[in-house]
Amino acid sequence: MLEITYKITDPRGIHARPAGRLVQLIKSFEAQCLMGRNDKLVDGRHLLAVMQLALRRGDVLTLQFTGHDELQAASAVQQFLQETL
């Protein structure tokens, strides 16, 4: 398992569009992904669950990747987060 954390900087938080893009990106890898805030983690492939995290600016998002391509998945997601959120 590989875990990354990221602090949300976008003042709008994670709303529909970035949530959709993020889930789309996660689904392009085979690694399973759990994501969330504190100990509340949800399936990163489940769009509604990710939107329901209702992440705001300042929240620290944790993502855990498990699978043979977890390194690639984590790197791609980290890049996406830095560029977008």
Add this chain to the structure above:
Amino acid sequence: MLSLGKFFAQPQRRYTLAAPLDGVVLAKSALPDPVFSQGLLGPTIGFMPTQSGEHIVCAPCCGVVSQIFRSSHALTLQSVFGLELLIHIGINTVNLRGRGFELFVHEDQDVNTGDPLIKFDPEVIQAAGFSLELPMVVCNPERFSAVEFTAPGPIKRGEICCTLQH
């Protein structure tokens, strides 16, 4: 004689969604945001609300309000038959931070088809420079064997705009 195959066959089920408001069904490609026009969130239908009349978005199906976005411009419904539906009013309207939207429901509230969900003010949205298209997204299409939307053209609130099978 009842064959075993028939005995165990899964009946095919068909569900429909009611149009959430009066307007025009748009070609998906006419939605001015690639997330919706390319269906990145899932199969998507777009509506352009009519200019006149009440601008109230009503429930397309029976279910529960699973999330209301903080800025009141979008919500999700979990239908009684397992559909996860996103209704998004306008494009980029997250930036209005709730201005121009009035909620009739709260999270976890049960709703019936046709119940009012959100009222929006087209003038506020347009004056702020945002467009009024209303995308509606089937977020869990993997649960269904087929998702079909009504062809582009005028539609009345309550008319069938989507058929799902599983």
